[in-house]
Amino acid sequence: MWYVLKFSRTLGALLIVIIAVTIGVVVFQQLAMKPANSVSPSTAVLEPAAPGYIGNSSIYLISAKPYYGTYRGTAVFMINVTVRSDYTLQQPPPNIIQPQFNGSRVFFILYADLYDKNGARINSNLYYPAGEPFGYWMVELNDGQTTSLAIYMATSSRDVDRYSLIFRYLEGIPAA
Numbered sequence: 577m578w579y580v581l582k583f584s585r586t587l588g589a590l591l592i593v594i595i596a597v598t599i600g601v602v603v604f605q606q607l608a609m610k611p612a613n614s615v616s617p618s619t620a621v622l623e624p625a626a627p628g629y630i631g632n633s634s635i636y637l638i639s640a641k642p643y644y645g646t647y648r649g650t651a652v653f654m655i656n657v658t659v660r661s662d663y664t665l666q667q668p669p670p671n672i673i674q675p676q677f678n679g680s681r682v683f684f685i686l687y688a689d690l691y692d693k694n695g696a697r698i699n700s701n702l703y704y705p706a707g708e709p710f711g712y713w714m715v716e717l718n719d720g721q722t723t724s725l726a727i728y729m730a731t732s733s734r735d736v737d738r739y740s741l742i743f744r745y746l747e748g749i750p751a752a
Contacts, residue, residue, distance in 0.1 A: 618642040618653065620690075620736040630741050634662040634669070635684065637741065638722065644734055651732040652703055653690055655739070658724045661717035663748075671748040680719035683751065685744040688729050693737040700731035702744060714751060 626637045638658040645654050661682050663669045669682035690698040704713055715725055727741075745751050 616644050618644050618736060620653075621738045623738050623740050629662075630659070630686070631743065633684075633743065633746060634667060635682070635717075635743075635746070636660045636662050640741070642736070642739065644736075647703065647728050650703055650728075650730050653688070653700065653729045653731050653733070653736050653739070655688055655727045655729075655741070656724065657686070657727060657741070658722065659686075659715075659717075660722040661719060663717075664719050669748040670746060679748060681716065682746065682748060683714055683716050684746040685713050685715070685751070686725070686727050686741055687744045688727055688739045688741055690729060690731065690733070690736045690739045692733070692735050698731055698733045698736060700729040700733070703728040703730035714745065716750070 620642045622640045622642070626640050628637060629635065630637050636659060638660060640655055640657045643654045643656070645652055647654065661680075663680045663682050665680050668680055685702070687702040688700075690700050692698055702713070713725075713727075715723060717723060
């Protein structure tokens, strides 16, 4: 009888260890499977509001939705935008080299200025992955073409009250 009792205790202890290890493995796998990128909605307001042209350009902002999140391990303020190019052959995008490039195709890089509720500018930079060329975030559009893109502003601030979209680059030729 004492053999059965001793066997039961050993089996019970072994079963507890197996269950604990199994739970640990499941928890670890679920944590490891979480996406590297995560987002949560922001209530920040775009100024000027969409729809409308961005600055003095012929890039028409159709919509913009802001989020806080993490992108490739970096804290970001992310803005998903949809834009359309209204540049034409008659009204081409700005070019530094005329007249060789006088078409309606436009190349641009958008970024955002972020502000807190007191109107103070929040420290942020356009985020692009290390090792990627500056042109990584460059958008190319033809006349009337629409696209959606995400703007990632590297910042750990979570008190963005308002933001404005600005061109870092806007020309009829790609950035060198």
